[in-house]
Amino acid sequence: MSDTGSYNAVTWLLDRNVDEGRASKLAFTDTVSELTYGDLQKQSRRVANMLRRLGVRREERVAMIMLDTTDFPAVFLGAIRAGIVPVPLNTLLTSDQYAYVLADCRARVLFISEALLPVVKDMVGRLSDLDHVVVCGNDAHGFKKLSDELAGESDSFVTVPTHADEPAFWLYSSGSTGMPKGVRHLHSNLAATAETYASQVLGIREDDVCLSAAKLFFAYGLGNALTFPMSVGATTVLNSERPTPATMFALMNKYNPSIFFGVPTLFSAMLHDEALKHERGGTRLRICTSAGEALPESVGNAWKARFGVDILDGVGSTELLHIFLSNSPDDIKYGTSGRPVPGYKVRLVNEAGAEVSDGEVGELLVDAPSAGEGYWNQRSKSRRTFEGHWTRTGDKYVRDAEGRYTFCGRSDDMFKVSGIWVSPFEVESALITHPAVLEAAVVPEADPEGLLKPKAFVVLRADAKTQGLQEALKEHVQQKIGVWKYPRWIEVVDALPKTATGKIQRFKLRDGAR
Template sequence: MSTYNAVTWLLDRNVDEGRGAKLAFTDTVSELTYGELQRQSRRAANLLRRLGVRREERVAMIMLDTVDFPIVFLGAIRAGVVPVPLNTLLTADQYAYVLSDSRARVLFVSEALYPVVKDVVGHLPDLECVVVAGKNAFGHKLLAEELAKESDSFATVETHAEEPAFWLYSSGSTGMPKGVRHVHSNLQATADTYAKQVLGIKENDVCLSAAKLFFAYGLGNALTFPMSVGATTVLNSERPTPALMFALLSKYNPTIFYGAPTLFAAMLNDEASKNERAGTRLRICTSAGEALPESVGLAWKARFGVDILDGIGSTELLHIFLSNSPSDIKYGTSGRPVPGYKVRLVSDDGADVPDGEIGELLVEAPSAGEGYWNQRAKSRHTFQGHWTRTGDKYVRDADGRYTFCGRADDMFKVSGIWVSPFEVESALITHPAVLEAAVVPEADPEGLLKPKAYVVLRAGSQTDNLYEALKEHVKQKIGPWKYPRWIDVVDSLPKTATGKIQRYKLREGEAKH
């Protein structure tokens, strides 16, 4: 069997092809060229060897988006060790679960995030060492000091294309996260398909991603895709507020901006940023996490003159597999299958459904994970031979475009007809008073399900006769049976760290009034 290590293709190839002095990453404080990243990743590999971490063992990463992240992530893969980047917004209990579940031998943690896990790390039998990225080691090891002790010479471990390279934990919106195991070849698979054939990414691109590196979406945006062509990435360690993103767009003038529907809407509606621009070189934006409402895409294009490519991806499939493309955009849809991916829509009994009918989306993907760690039943349900079940409900039109209808567990019927929460939400936010909306089923006095809406209003909006106005607005937009029978005005909607609305929490009454 021939050998293949993802770092050889992602990083070493760039140096071999003469891009050693090219800027790879900047985090507003530090910079890394491709040559420096190669040397530092070798030091990280030597550090892991000194700490006694063996091939295929796991190391956890609770790290902000700084230049330290690619050093550790790529250094581990170079050593044949499996890095496990973790969501930086989890609670101590969630970290305790994931660190125990992954049996991580070493934890790399950013200084600012250490306080969350300080009471956890001493109670995990498999965790032998903590390495802190920053200036305060909290009694542990400092990453910069440890790297400085190591040689920048390291013989990259001869791994195989189908060998586990890294894990990503799913967002866990309805329970504890699940560890998705990805192999070495999966990174290149996403670059050869979406990045190359949809984005058309080039060496002179400068990338800015609001989604963080620990997300599958952010990892592709800010690491895999730019490194696949020797481009440059701007990393942001802070929360992506409208003001901050506009500041970064102005300062670094990127060519590609990767966002999410919630952020695009917030940037469009932020009063303090109403005169901000998106830079002079921006050529394309992308959106994932949830479907992009048509009104948001059109408003963004009208204001900034740049299209947003809406698509859908997942942790299980590593990046976007269904997307609009620069030459083929229809706002309100997720577009068509990314070249290299095949999709099917199936009914509850597994039969393919015709155009115009709602079905669950199944994907045949070159980047599919090989399963969940320690979750055999869930692995069998999700990863079914060549096909991966997404849990997303879609409808395909006669032109072959796919439109999102909702998660399988969010859909419900009204008068015997399927209602998509997303469709009702998209109609609601086209009303000038509504900033955000979420729709869930609620039983009426007869026990029949009807739509109930939770809305976040724009600043200064009037609430007089709001219910009647929104009801009629939805009726006119999408049909008389889909309007919300109840509307609650709330301060915010519960969301995952990826920006997905947690409708199950609304069904359980967890809304902020």
């Protein structure tokens, strides 16, 4: 891709597939409707024409609060085709969060699924920049209806000659400890993730059928279900429902995917759901991936034993768009995040900014071809995160002598016991290997002398026996990972607080533990 001249991501991602003879190939299905690559090209052109008719200009933003249906890729790609910036938003936010984000990005148009309309219906009239609300569904409830708006539009449109370094879309960070931050991604970033991770690690093929538990509004889900399959002309099964074990197994049985993209909590839940213990996940499944949080070694091994396929555990971020550290099909070591994805450089630094040696804990920095341009309207946070070629991830890692990286925790989750760093994830991974424990989260708690020690919150399995369990768990951790790392206090809870991506919100547990 040239650094000069025009480049529109839709030309490479979509139009190329039609030009190469895949117009009749199934691109997306959502169990209700289907889109071939040819259909999607026409529908995206109609969306582009509609946005132009509604008065939206190049570089202006349109927000998307949309479930994963075939409408999503049509709107997302149609906006990019017109040089307009789509902003997919988490479908699980509150009214206050939506009000903040819609005002922050100054969206001119809001595309929203009918089922999600009640959350924003009463506040959209108070947003000065928002001119139109377009509802995807059967009843627009007084707003514009997407199908009606597109019905009269032409399927011819001259794609806007954008630049490779021009913002193509924004993604908002999860905002687990505050309001979300808008990350501006460029037209070149989509291809950057496909040509590195998808091609060189995942080995995605044209005959693949992809199923992602992570939704399209997440960076991880956008790559899994849109960028990667479209990069090779593959097919994606979209899921508009919550990704429960029952839902995912039903889709696997119906569509027989070859690649399943999950997250650690879902893999664990699918393994331990008693009602689904005989499910096999289809006959074509050849590989799975995991991101969002580090995959415990016990979960990876159990999945491989039951389904006969590996999980490629990796780590990515909204800022870097997809996975930059990963295990690969011929190089898997469960319990680690693997090695740098080809095309990415990483380093570990201490608090002073000096690089650390093998075996030492450091913060992970990444030099990525897919890095965002920065945060919208947050200069100080942009400068702290995006440092020239390098992006600070906020993750603590340790590198072994073979060049593999093992996750230790978020920088604000790590703490020292007796002067030695303790990784919450390491303690949690030890706890869940006990047969009574389903999930665990570890945070620091001050003892009577004011010294920090590990405190664990655990979710027990349905058949767990509680008599003598606390002491048994403490001894179990001591034997697994070391005497000083065991949790001094253990609290049994019904559920752990999590983000929509399945990440444990340890800060909520820390706030309640002190």
